[in-house]
Amino acid sequence: MSKLAIFGGPKAVKSDPGDIFDWPIITKEDEEAVLDVIRRGAMSATEITLKFEEEFAKWQGSRYALAFNNGTAALHAAMYACGIGVGDEIISPSVTFWGSTAQVFSLGGTVTFAEVDPDTLCIDPNDIEHRIGERTKAIMVVHYLGHPADMDPIMEIAKRHNIKVIEDVSHAQGGLYKGRKLGTIGDVGAMSLMSGKSLAIGEGGMLVTDDIEAYERAIVMGHYERFKDTFETEYLRPFAGLPMGGYKYRMHQVSSAVGRVQLKYYDERCEEIRKAMNYFWDLLEGVPGIKTHRVPENSNSNMAGWYAARGLYREEELGGLSVTRFAEAVRAEGVLDCTPGCNAALHTHELFYSCDVYGHGKPTRIANAIRDVRELDNSLPISEKIGSMIYAIPWFKRYYPEIIEEYANAFRKVSENYKELLEGDPGNPPKLGGWHFFKHTED
Numbered sequence: 001m002s003k004l005a006i007f008g009g010p011k012a013v014k015s016d017p018g019d020i021f022d023w024p025i026i027t028k029e030d031e032e033a034v035l036d037v038i039r040r041g042a043m044s045a046t047e048i049t050l051k052f053e054e055e056f057a058k059w060q061g062s063r064y065a066l067a068f069n070n071g072t073a074a075l076h077a078a079m080y081a082c083g084i085g086v087g088d089e090i091i092s093p094s095v096t097f098w099g100s101t102a103q104v105f106s107l108g109g110t111v112t113f114a115e116v117d118p119d120t121l122c123i124d125p126n127d128i129e130h131r132i133g134e135r136t137k138a139i140m141v142v143h144y145l146g147h148p149a150d151m152d153p154i155m156e157i158a159k160r161h162n163i164k165v166i167e168d169v170s171h172a173q174g175g176l177y178k179g180r181k182l183g184t185i186g187d188v189g190a191m192s193l194m195s196g197k198s199l200a201i202g203e204g205g206m207l208v209t210d211d212i213e214a215y216e217r218a219i220v221m222g223h224y225e226r227f228k229d230t231f232e233t234e235y236l237r238p239f240a241g242l243p244m245g246g247y248k249y250r251m252h253q254v255s256s257a258v259g260r261v262q263l264k265y266y267d268e269r270c271e272e273i274r275k276a277m278n279y280f281w282d283l284l285e286g287v288p289g290i291k292t293h294r295v296p297e298n299s300n301s302n303m304a305g306w307y308a309a310r311g312l313y314r315e316e317e318l319g320g321l322s323v324t325r326f327a328e329a330v331r332a333e334g335v336l337d338c339t340p341g342c343n344a345a346l347h348t349h350e351l352f353y354s355c356d357v358y359g360h361g362k363p364t365r366i367a368n369a370i371r372d373v374r375e376l377d378n379s380l381p382i383s384e385k386i387g388s389m390i391y392a393i394p395w396f397k398r399y400y401p402e403i404i405e406e407y408a409n410a411f412r413k414v415s416e417n418y419k420e421l422l423e424g425d426p427g428n429p430p431k432l433g434g435w436h437f438f439k440h441t442e443d
């Protein structure tokens, strides 16, 4: 194959990508839905949101869907819905966006972090059970970068210990695990629908559940106008009318309006995404150093909208070449987004170690806890080095085989010529990846 572009050779990617990366797909129908809301001055009303919830619940296969102003709020309410309060603990993977866990502090609770599986990038089911303590109330599962977490063993552990499971579906809306829709397997599902995600409606979030008590608890936290004294959950009734959390979590109706249109076409658009992404990985099957992050074929699971697509890096197959150098060479071939890393491990941030958020006179992480749940250094080795094991791949939204082939060729070419890159490899910086992770937020 020809000389690497980083050394002056011709680039592997030559064609204009056109609209292959454009997302979300916005048509006249979205525009008209938005115009209707703003022309009627209905931005803060709820009639469109209620319709969106009804359609969402049906699509999700859940009894209830409750819309939120963002995913962080939906996950906060999911924790409250599961009864998490002062002194309680949740178990979360350390490699995730902070919005999966940081809200637990404001409930007086805390988190213990578990390891992620190096192939799925989701919580490792074998690293959960020994973390369960007297006050553990829930496991937070994140279907990371579109990959479904291994729910069967997780549900089995939760049942045995009588604790709840919350699914953070922010990366995998509409995805399947063994034929079951993500978000409906645990007790409560909650997700972001913000513009960077695969189901992108603007700022927004959604909570889904089949459990009336969980649903009503989610309402009382931040949907005061929907908190009625007719609630089925008797102990909540006396407080109707005011938000028990002191939060206001209503979805903006411009988001609900866009959401209704986006949802209509979402499954069909995701199917095209998966066709394109699977084609990309089929082209690269067996190429040394790079490994696919996807579910096995015919598993009846899928990668949903393949949010923030990434590949697994195995430097030992490329003579120890750093992912930093590897990605630099791939970018030189014309794959502009090939950056190393993903979310940095949360347990390495001082918010989860020393920070006294509420003036308890001690770190918030242990302020109300019955034990010191903080991790020691090197206790989650995969999470701590995850940045060196991951790189971004193109997130194709359209199935244009000729273009996809050019991008795949860029990765193949760098892998085949890796020896030329070993000399002058600066190695990885001390920290790869960031707290925000996606391009719409600068670290």
Ligand SMILES: *Cc1c(COP(=O)(O)O)cnc(C)c1O
Pocket: 070, 071, 072, 073, 075, 096, 097, 098, 099, 100, 142, 168, 170, 171, 191, 192, 193, 194, 204, 205
């Ligand atoms: C985006 C995201 C959230 C938070 O959602 P927002 O809508 O941005 O508040 C939570 N969890 C994960 C895994 C996310 O990626």
